Amino acid sequence: MLVIILCICNILCLHTNVVFACPAYLYFKTDLEELKGKREEISLLSYSKKTQSWNFLPLQVDPLNQGGGVLFEDQENMMVNDISVNDRIVFDVDGFGDQADLSSFPCKESAIYRLINYVDNTKYAYLSVCKKDIQKKYSIDNRQKVFYNPDKHFLGSNEYTYFFNPENYLLFDKVLISQKNAKTLSSLNSNITILSDIKNFFTLVFDSDNIESQLENTINGPLGINGSVSFFVRVLFLKLRLSLSTDVSFYRRSAHIPMVLYLPVDATSYLNHGSGIIYNWQLSDSFKKKPTYIQMPRFNKFLFSRLMNNNKDFRKFGLPYCKGSKYCYFSYKVGKDNPFIMQFTILKDLVNAGFFPVYVADVSQFEQLMNWGLADDLESPEEKMELARESGFYFSTSGLSEGNHAWDFWMQLGTGNQKTTNCPYPLILNKVK
Numbered sequence: 001m002l003v004i005i006l007c008i009c010n011i012l013c014l015h016t017n018v019v020f021a022c023p024a025y026l027y028f029k030t031d032l033e034e035l036k037g038k039r040e041e042i043s044l045l046s047y048s049k050k051t052q053s054w055n056f057l058p059l060q061v062d063p064l065n066q067g068g069g070v071l072f073e074d075q076e077n078m079m080v081n082d083i084s085v086n087d088r089i090v091f092d093v094d095g096f097g098d099q100a101d102l103s104s105f106p107c108k109e110s111a112i113y114r115l116i117n118y119v120d121n122t123k124y125a126y127l128s129v130c131k132k133d134i135q136k137k138y139s140i141d142n143r144q145k146v147f148y149n150p151d152k153h154f155l156g157s158n159e160y161t162y163f164f165n166p167e168n169y170l171l172f173d174k175v176l177i178s179q180k181n182a183k184t185l186s187s188l189n190s191n192i193t194i195l196s197d198i199k200n201f202f203t204l205v206f207d208s209d210n211i212e213s214q215l216e217n218t219i220n221g222p223l224g225i226n227g228s229v230s231f232f233v234r235v236l237f238l239k240l241r242l243s244l245s246t247d248v249s250f251y252r253r254s255a256h257i258p259m260v261l262y263l264p265v266d267a268t269s270y271l272n273h274g275s276g277i278i279y280n281w282q283l284s285d286s287f288k289k290k291p292t293y294i295q296m297p298r299f300n301k302f303l304f305s306r307l308m309n310n311n312k313d314f315r316k317f318g319l320p321y322c323k324g325s326k327y328c329y330f331s332y333k334v335g336k337d338n339p340f341i342m343q344f345t346i347l348k349d350l351v352n353a354g355f356f357p358v359y360v361a362d363v364s365q366f367e368q369l370m371n372w373g374l375a376d377d378l379e380s381p382e383e384k385m386e387l388a389r390e391s392g393f394y395f396s397t398s399g400l401s402e403g404n405h406a407w408d409f410w411m412q413l414g415t416g417n418q419k420t421t422n423c424p425y426p427l428i429l430n431k432v433k
Contacts, residue, residue, distance in 0.1 A: 026088070
């Protein structure tokens with residue numbers, strides 16, 4: 001019997017009272033090598049001992065290319081084609097049921113995989129291939145859970161509404177989150193600034209006015225929306241495509257934004273310490289009153305001195321968040337009840353190079369030490385006060401080597417005071433036939 005534990009998990013995975021904020025991911029290349037059939041025939045079923053019946057659960061098959069990017073062209077015909085080894089399956093685990101005797105299993109066409117909820121080990125589902133004539137005998141809730149309005153630049157579900165900056169889809173104008181049966185403003189006015197302090201040369205600063213990004217392609221499935229984001233930077237009269245790009249996925253209670261940063265040169269040879277990226281925003285008045293839980297280094301004068309003088313000293317701030325030999329986990333959480341959570345999963349090799357999120361509680365204090373010019377266009381005392389209300393994440397890029405550097409970013413919404421797991425949701429996978 002093949003048993004695979006699919007869990008990038010921290011200590012919260014030990015709790016049984018856990019909200020199902022994130023979907024689970026499975027990949028054919030690494031997890032489901034013996035599952036053969038057409039994409040539209042992939043089926044996820046749960047069993048109820050009480051009714052002695054099988055139920056088909058919503059499932060989304062995402063066709064991917066060899067690099068892991070979503071394939072957007074000709075989706076309708078793609079679903080009738082055979083599974084590709086690059087494909088990904090997405091599903092929620094809140095519909096898992098009882099452990100079953102497979103003698104009554106309705107699908108007989110292929111291998112069968114048993115999925116177990118890693119958190120409590122008592123909820124099961126079964127993945128296989130079911131012909132369309134079998135599927136039609138059962139009710140499957142394939143209603144779309146996420147909506148997108150490109151004309152008004154917003155996207156969301158019953159749980160949240162995310163309003164994009166119309167000029168820059170990497171940024172948001174505001175985010176509304178469901179709180180006590182109503183959507184409440186949580187965050188607003190996000191910004192991004194990229195600074196490259198080139199050795200023996202001048203400093204390049206790109207802010208939100210220089211950066212343009214758009215959601216170029218979208219696919220709406222039963223679990224969520226996939227989209228591709230283009231990213232341009234304006235330099236004088238030029239419009240250059242930067243190699244900071246991503247496919248984004250928005251689900252009912254979470255969003256997945258895998259990032260890739262490409263450097264054409266070795267930053268250690270060309271950039272001074274302090275070069276990097278800051279992503280910042282304002283919390284609404286109501287959310288600023290909520291408790292904040294930070295699982296990452298905090299920006300202060302001591303960290304600043306290590307950052308500017310020695311990358312080996314600076315990276316020591318990030319290494320305590322590395323669990324095991326490969327990955328490091330950082331998170332930001334606002335609120336105890338119905339919290340809003342951002343989490344980063346970053347390779348330890350990148351953390352060793354000094355690339356990891358540093359929480360900035362007050363952007364005006366960051367500006368006083370780093371002198372990036374973030375307040376240069378702010379004239380009135382009221383505008384400068386607004387900068388002090390902003391918080392964010394800083395990433396140092398001066399220790400990175402030439403080439404591609406990838407990391408994972410998830411946002412998720414909690415429910416009540418239930419615990420959350422890292423994303424995607426952790427599973428135990430058994431091949432049982």
